[in-house]
Amino acid sequence: MAQRIDVKDLNIFYSDFLAVEDVSMAIEPKSVTAFIGPSGCGKSTFLRTLNRMHEVIPGARVEGTVAMEGVDLYGDDVDPVAVRRQVGMVFQRPNPFPTMSIEENVLAGVRLVNKKISKSDAADLVEESLRHANLWEEVKxxxxxxxxxxxxxxxxxxxxxxxxxxxxxxxxxxEPCSALDPISTLAIEDLITELKQDYTICIVTHNMQQAARVSDRTGFFNIAGTGKPGKLIEMDDTGVMFSSPSEQATEDYISGRFG
Incomplete structure (x- = not known):
């Protein structure tokens, strides 16, 4: 199920403004990749390019390649809706649909693409998904x-x-835990560790300890100043990034000297 993503020479624009410049990286399957860096350096913008959510914003576009198992997600014959089904997203603040029940929330995306799902199949899918999210026992x-x-x-x-x-x-x-208390944060982190057995996971976080706890690899983004594009400064195994990064800017950020 999990897929590898290869990003090459990616430039991300809002109209004529270059927001993120020249990112290249490999995101390994069945692993957690964390993106860290100061506010405004393009981490979330980059994350949204991985499932073509970025282009939902008028005037937003990319140059370069984002390939999943060799298929360019921005190819002319690729349906962006299909990409978003393959590459799911969880946002900073919990956003369940307020008029829907717990069950209907789980099935919301499925019903968009498969309106004919049977009642028994739907019930099985709800239980399976809630179990995978470690929520079934609390809401069944x-x-x-x-x-x-x-x-x-x-x-x-x-x-x-x-x-x-x-x-x-x-x-x-x-930033899936930024609005949560420490106990809920721990539950989400434990869940991320479990889910990586089946999924490729990318997480943006401002919490250095969280990045160190949950991720296998870490990418550090930075920005030279207001109006300048964000850049990927370096990326390595998380243990290396937090113990002996190659760049001084990375060490300064991780140690709290700026950002």
């Missing part, structure tokens, strides 16, 4: 209740269940 007796009635940490795990219900190959997470 109230599946018909609104998803918005859950706690913040439960809502975020519900959003993860919704993302994996469509059986993607890659999961993108944009």
């Amino acid at each position: 007796d109230r599946l018909a209740k609104p998803g918005s009635g859950l706690s913040g940490g439960q809502q975020q795990r519900l959003c993860i269940a919704r993302a994996i219900a469509v059986r993607p190959q890659v999961l993108l997470m944009d």
Whole structure:
């Protein structure tokens, strides 16, 4: 299920403004890749290019290549909706659909592409997805209740269940714990560690300890100043990045001297 992503010479634009410049990297399957760096350096912008969410913004575009198992996701014959099914996304703040029940939230994406799913298949998928999100035991007796009635940490795990219900190959997470308390954060981190057995996971985080705990590889993004493009400064195994990075700017950021 998990897929490798190769990014080569990627430039990301908002109209004529170059937001992120010349990124090349390999994202390995069945692993967690963390992106760290100061605010405004393009981490989240880069993350959104991996499932073509970036181009939803008017005037936004990319140059370069984002290939999944050798297939360019920006090829002329590639459907961006199909890309977003293969590359799921979990956002910074939990966003369950407020008028939908827990069960309906899990099935929301599936019903968009498969309106004919049977009741029994739907029930099985809901349970499977909630189990994978470590939420089933907490909500199995109230599946018909609104998803918005859950706690913040439960809502975020519900959003993860919704993302994996469509059986993607890659999961993108944009600061998934920034709005959560420490106990909920730990639950999400434990879940990420479990999910990497089946998925390729990319996570943007401002929490250095979180990046060190959950990721296998870490990429450090930085920006030279206001109006300048963000750049990938270096990327390596997480243990190397946090113990002996190659660039002084990386060491300064990780040690808290700036950012």
